[in-house]
Amino acid sequence: MSLSAWLWLGMLVLLALAVPAWGRRRGRRRGGPGPGRRLLATLLFLLALVLGLAGALMHSWHWLHEDVPVAQLSLRQLGTQWYIGQLQVGDGPVREYELRGDEWQLDARVLRWNLPGQLAGLRPVYRLERLSGRYGDPKQDLAGQRSVHDLREGWETWQIRQRMLAALPFADARWGSGAYLPMLDGARYDVFLSPRGGLVAKPADARTEALLREAGW
Incomplete structure (x- = not known):
């Protein structure tokens, strides 16, 4: 169980102790709780509040340092510098794209929040733009066969929403980000959005890690 869950559990325990402390005393004397019990209940309530807030902050801080899954890409070679890439974005369907070159590249546009917005539970907003193949030699990139695929679905809606969100006081920055x-x-790759709003690509399995080592990466 995470630290935030333990803090919230402690909050519930303190509340369970504090509520009876405010109840009426049983016995021969009339009236509500005495000053001592009232003070104890107040302290328990305050401590429960502190634990609850600390749990919320720890929960937010945990995912502030956690990459958000964006997409998965699997590759199958058809020939020299010629591949089929199977891309799955989130929980969407797997789609195939022809890629030419030595490397693949995934590009996105990102809107990031400042720290108060992040602590409030807002994650970066992103939209994937394109999947493309690129050559290791820049000169070949100028003359070689290009492969660029548009991933912008519902782009006009995204543009409007992005402008509206960017006007909020806790919006931090907008930029383009790419991973290759x-x-x-x-090979199989997982693509994540980092807490700072940048795309990060990682090998999805041990076989891909071994292939990267063999390729000198």
């Missing part, structure tokens, strides 16, 4: 890694036959 080698295209290798049988």
